[in-house]
Amino acid sequence: MRCLLCSVETHSLPTFHQLFTLEASAKTLCEDCSLRFKKIAEHHCPMCYKQGEHDICSDCIYWQKQGKVVNHQALYCYNSGMKEYFSNYKFQGDYLLRKVFQNDLKLALKSYRDYTLVPIPLSEQREAERGFNQVIGLLDGLGVPYQELLTKREVKKQSDKSRLERLQSQNPFELRIDKVLPDKILLIDDIYTTGMTLQLAAQLFYEKEVKEIKTFSLAR
Template structure:
């Protein structure tokens, strides 16, 4: 196997069951690259998975004061390895990296959100023209995860270029693309959860049209 991140060859141990049942290869990274990613700690905030000794954390408390409950789960911490991954995937356009977390994301959705409809966070037309793909929908498609596009991105400035306060104060960046036949249970999916401003902005739109069973999930926090 050639690791999708470091491009080095890494031999894969084969089990007899893999050979007998022609089980497809799902490993995409070498052991060294895989070990660079850190799972969310049990001591993190229980409502958004932020590294925090208190739960809810200060960000979630701030949203609660404003009238919004956070119900978010992340798979991994946003550490140096994860930052390098997203830099290579999103900003350098390494499309093959969509496979890295696709199967794990599919398993989590199937196990923890069986009745929810995955709804990816959109990117602007400008970002799409730069990147030629939406980093979230690409991962969902790589994992054969059915999803529904409910939102349009209006703001063209990058979230990664904004300060924390700018993210929190960002308004009217999104619009609902449809008002008909909205799913009853919605799982908003993003690549990185930072302050929660993106998720809350989308949740606000859904709550405005009567949806209340809304959760969110991201690769990193």
């Protein structure tokens, strides 16, 4: 097996555990490359998984004050290694890289078995430029089912408006009205920064009285 990032031969033998489980999964990265990524460990914000927080983080306090719910899980810190990864995957369009984190993603998404996975869409223009939606790429790499319930339109940045005004006045997402909505939805994005994107998407489902909405991202 070759490392997906540097192509070095990884020579990894299956671990004892892998030999005796059906989940045996080949390593996707060599030792050196895997060191560039940092999994979110203990001491993260209980609501959004921001690393290094012992209590609810300032982003989540902001959302709470707006009466919004944050119920997010993320797997990796958005560090320099992750930035480089996304630059290669998203912007240089190396589609093979969708598989780099497949083992962790697969494992994490198992806890959401009864949820319908809904990827955050790109606008048509953006998807045409990039050639693919990076979130859908991740899900396709796993081979898990998902539903594209949202569309996105390109919205001009209006810097004269406050964050909340923008939130209320110009949600770039729309529901695909031809679909019956599931009870439980897991909204999936690649990176969680302030939580704005996922809040905007979640708002549409709350308005349709979807009972449970959680959110998930590869990086935070």
